[in-house]
Amino acid sequence: MALTVMLLNGSSFHGGCCRHKVLLSLLGPFLSNSKLYSSYRRPGAEPEKKLSWQNADFSFKKSIDHLKTQLSLLKKETQDYLLGPGGHPLSQHLLEQTRVLWQFRSQEDLNKWVISSDEEIGGKSKVYLKLGRNNQAALLYGTLNTEVPRDGETKYSGYCSMRSRPAVGSFNRKKYYDWSNFNSLYLRVRGDGRPWMVNIYTDPYFSHQKDDLYSYFMFTRGGPYWEEIKIPFSKFFFSSRGRVQDNQHPVWLDKASFLTLGFTIGDKVDGPFQLEIDFIGLLKDRAHREEFAYEAYDKN
Amino acid sequence: MNPQAKLIFTSSLLLGTTITISSNHWIMAWTGLEINTLAVLPLISKSHHPRAIEAATKYFLVQATASILVLFSSMTNAWYTGQWDITQLTHPTSCLIMTAAISMKLGLAPFHFWFPEVLQGSSLITGLLLSTAMKFPPMTLLYMTSQSLNPTLLASMAILSVAIGGWMGLNQTQTRKILAFSSISHLGWMAAIIIYNPKLTLLNFYLYAMMTASVFMILNSMKALKLPTLMTSWTKMPSLSAILLLVLLSLAGLPPMTGFLPKWLIIQELTKQDMAPTAT
Numbered sequence: 001m002a003l004t005v006m007l008l009n010g011s012s013f014h015g016g017c018c019r020h021k022v023l024l025s026l027l028g029p030f031l032s033n034s035k036l037y038s039s040y041r042r043p044g045a046e047p048e049k050k051l052s053w054q055n056a057d058f059s060f061k062k063s064i065d066h067l068k069t070q071l072s073l074l075k076k077e078t079q080d081y082l083l084g085p086g087g088h089p090l091s092q093h094l095l096e097q098t099r100v101l102w103q104f105r106s107q108e109d110l111n112k113w114v115i116s117s118d119e120e121i122g123g124k125s126k127v128y129l130k131l132g133r134n135n136q137a138a139l140l141y142g143t144l145n146t147e148v149p150r151d152g153e154t155k156y157s158g159y160c161s162m163r164s165r166p167a168v169g170s171f172n173r174k175k176y177y178d179w180s181n182f183n184s185l186y187l188r189v190r191g192d193g194r195p196w197m198v199n200i201y202t203d204p205y206f207s208h209q210k211d212d213l214y215s216y217f218m219f220t221r222g223g224p225y226w227e228e229i230k231i232p233f234s235k236f237f238f239s240s241r242g243r244v245q246d247n248q249h250p251v252w253l254d255k256a257s258f259l260t261l262g263f264t265i266g267d268k269v270d271g272p273f274q275l276e277i278d279f280i281g282l283l284k285d286r287a288h289r290e291e292f293a294y295e296a297y298d299k300n
Numbered sequence: 301m302n303p304q305a306k307l308i309f310t311s312s313l314l315l316g317t318t319i320t321i322s323s324n325h326w327i328m329a330w331t332g333l334e335i336n337t338l339a340v341l342p343l344i345s346k347s348h349h350p351r352a353i354e355a356a357t358k359y360f361l362v363q364a365t366a367s368i369l370v371l372f373s374s375m376t377n378a379w380y381t382g383q384w385d386i387t388q389l390t391h392p393t394s395c396l397i398m399t400a401a402i403s404m405k406l407g408l409a410p411f412h413f414w415f416p417e418v419l420q421g422s423s424l425i426t427g428l429l430l431s432t433a434m435k436f437p438p439m440t441l442l443y444m445t446s447q448s449l450n451p452t453l454l455a456s457m458a459i460l461s462v463a464i465g466g467w468m469g470l471n472q473t474q475t476r477k478i479l480a481f482s483s484i485s486h487l488g489w490m491a492a493i494i495i496y497n498p499k500l501t502l503l504n505f506y507l508y509a510m511m512t513a514s515v516f517m518i519l520n521s522m523k524a525l526k527l528p529t530l531m532t533s534w535t536k537m538p539s540l541s542a543i544l545l546l547v548l549l550s551l552a553g554l555p556p557m558t559g560f561l562p563k564w565l566i567i568q569e570l571t572k573q574d575m576a577p578t579a580t
Contacts (some may be wrong), residue, residue, distance in 0.1 A: 085473045093473060094531050178473055180526045205354040212350070249349045254420065254474050254526065 073170035086178060096181065096284075101261075102164065103279035104131065104138035117142065117160040122149030127160035132276050137190070141274040144265060159266035160273070166203065166260050174203065179253035182282035185231045185261075190276040191220020194269070199262040200236060200251060211241040214251045218263070220275065230283060234290045250292040301346055312339035313433060320437035325384050326374030330367055333405070333437055337363040340434060344422040355421025359430075362404060362414045369401035370441075386441070389448040399450045399457075405438040406487050409460040416468075416480040424525070427476050428516035431483050432509040439490070439505050446498040454491055455575075461488025473527050475519055479512065482551060493566045496573045504562035511551045511559055518544045 080087030088096075104110060110129055117125040127142035146158030167175040185198065200214040214236035221227050238248050261280065265273050312335055320332030337360065345356035377394035378384050389395055400411075407415040419427045442449070465485025472478045486508045494501045518540055519525075522533045534541040550557035 081471055085471045090527075094528050180473065181528055204350055206350075206357075209350055247348060249347075252349065252351050255351075 070170050077170055093181065097286075098186070098281055098283050099182065100279050100281040104277060105135055107131065110138060112165050113138075113162050114165060115140070115160070115162045118145075118149075118157045121154055121157065122151055123147065123157040123159075125158055125160050127162075129162060137276045137278045139274065139276050140263070141272070143272050144267075144270055146268055146270055158268060158270070159264055161199075161262055161264040163199075163201075163262035164260050176255050177259055178255070179259075179282060182253070182284045183233055183288055184283040184285045185233065186281045186283040187218065187229045187231070188226055188278035188280075189218070189220060189229060190224075190226050190278075191218075191222055192274045193220055193222030194265060194273050195219050195267050196275065197264045197266065198231060199264060201260045201262065202251060203259070209240075213239050215239055226278065230285065232285065232288050232290065234288070235293050237294055248292075248294040305342070309339050309342055312336075313429070317433065317437050321440040324386060326371070326378075326386060327384070329386060329437075329441060330371050330374070333363075333367050333370065336434060336437060337367065340426070340429060343426045343429065344418065346426070347423065349421075351421045353421075355418045358414045358421075359418045362411070366401050366404035366411075369397055369404065373397035373401060386444045387447075389445050392450075395445075395448050396450045396453065398445060398448075399453050402438050402442050402445075402449075403454075403457050403491070406435060406442075406491075407484055408457045408487055408491055409464045409484060410457070412461065412464060412484045415484060416477045419476045419480040420474055422476075424476065424516055424520040427479065428513060428520075431479065431512050431516070435483075435487070435505070435509075439501070442491070442494055443498050443502060446494045446501075449495065451495050454495060458488045458492035461485060461491065463488075475524055475526060475530065479515060483508075483512065486551075489563065489566055493569055496575075497569050500562065500565050500569060504566065507558060507562055508551075511547055514547045515544065515551065518547065 084090045085093045102109065102112065110131060113129065115127050115129045117123065117127040119125065124145040124147055125143060126145075127140065129138060129140050131137075132139040140160075140162050142160050144158050144160060146156075148154055148157045167177075169175045187198075196218045197215050198218050201212075202214070204210065204212055216231050216236045218229055218231065220229075233251055233253060236251050238245050238251075263275065263277075265275075316332045316335030316337075316339060318332070319335065320329050323329045323332060341356050341360055344359060345352045373394040373396075374384065374389070376397070377389050377391045380391045380394070381388070383390070389398060404411040419430060422430065461484050465481045465483075465488060469478050469481030469485070472481065486504070490501045490504045490508075493504070519530075521540065522529065522537060522544075524530045524533060530541075530544075546557065550559035553559045553563040
């Protein structure tokens with residue numbers, strides 16, 4: 001207590017420039033160099049040439065344009081609010097049984113998705129996303145390589161994924177979807193026979209839940225014909241940091257906040273893969289009465 | 301839930317409520333409020349879903365802050381005036397802080413943000429408890445301190461609550477959130493009249509509690525968590541749907557129903573007190 005008071009007195013007396021030195025002297029044994037974070041960079045990551053704050057562009061005209069865009073978005077949001085829930089009239093919300101969320105007809109639609117692979121951790125898989133023939137579908141293709149990067153700490157490798165960007169409203173606020181009307185995911189895909197994993201990330205309130213994911217499998221046929229795959233939301237199991245949890249619970253869709261949908265391939269088989277997606281939608285399957293597929297007994 | 305655990309939580313709720321409503325000393329009132337807060341937390345987080353835990357956390361933080369403010373204002377009042385009696389709250393700062401604290405407990409705007417999310421994260425029966433039983437102790441405190449509350453703050457919070465409760469409830473599709481905003485709106489009505497005629501506040505509260513309890517119980521029997529379920533429930537339970545219609549109209553305050561009575565009397569009282577713009 002007295003030491004802290006003395007330190008604070010010392011720092012306030014000498015001014016701001018010495019506060020850093022005081023802090024460093026306190027933490028001296030824990031620092032090997034002047035940076036307060038580790039400088040280790042994973043093998044696949046790009047070296048940081050410029051710090052993120054140095055990329056800020058202080059142009060006045062650009063900021064005015066940005067403000068105008070955000071204000072127009074806000075105006076549109078207010079008009080949507082006056083129309084009804086989700087920007088549609090209430091009758092549409094009450095009666096709709098299907099809804100198309102993402103369809104791939106232009107480059108703009110492709111920009112709503114982000115692709116990634118194990119290259120980030122030093123692996124050798126490659127993944128690409130482009131528009132298919134006649135701009136009628138998205139083609140996610142690449143090569144899976146399960147060779148483990150030699151950095152001493154990675155044990156497994158070989159995954160490629162495509163995730164949707166979460167929707168942002170005006171002023172970069174999170175947009176919340178209300179998917180409670182629907183109970184299944186409806187995908188029109190043409191795969192190559194490889195199994196994929198469909199992941200749903202609902203942006204949780206607590207930061208320690210940020211690795212939580214709801215997943216299920218999608219087995220593709222590989223034929224020349226398009227497949228229509230229905231995955232009920234009751235089948236999605238809960239996992240955290242890749243580990244399936246014992247306490248399972250269904251994904252609540254009423255405030256599917258900041259939701260991202262992702263497709264991952266990681267079936268431990270080296271070789272090329274390909275997935276064409278026509279559209280992704282939601283379906284209210286009234287024949288599907290299941291609430292949740294796992295842990296159906298009463299726990300408390 | 302384990303029957304013994306359920307018994308402990310329910311009896312703690314009753315104990316907390318009884319302690320608060322029968323207390324003369326601020327410390328006892330605070331004790332009752334704290335017991336209530338702690339007892340209802342396991343009921344909110346019963347399903348162990350992350351959203352239910354989130355609701356319980358939000359509820360706890362808000363209620364704990366409000367309890368702190370209650371204790372702080374009663375302590376400052378005791379410091380200045382030497383009085384711990386609930387009805388003898390005289391120091392102006394204490395009155396201001398107490399008004400803010402009780403409105404935080406109740407969920408009056410601008411302290412209402414937690415209420416819809418907490419109600420959405422809990423089950424329908426817990427929502428019923430949160431809307432009616434948990435409002436009872438703070439309402440009693442409001443009644444007992446009615447002469448010493450800050451009128452400006454209370455009137456502005458009342459108007460804001462009624463407005464926000466009405467407008468935010470318009471585009472909702474989840475029934476629990478709709479009922480949360482209706483609760484905020486009704487609390488605004490209750491807060492508007494407390495200075496002039498506290499008995500009308502109590503009348504409004506009792507009628508509101510009965511109507512809300514009926515709505516929650518009907519929704520619970522229909523398992524209607526969202527509007528489309530309500531839309532299709534008439535085929536299975538036509539009489540219950542008809543009764544729900546009547547109860548909801550009563551909650552809205554439409555003339556032939558009982559729910560119109562408190563609104564009418566409040567408007568009449570406000571007009572008598574030269575508060576016609578507020579009445580509008």
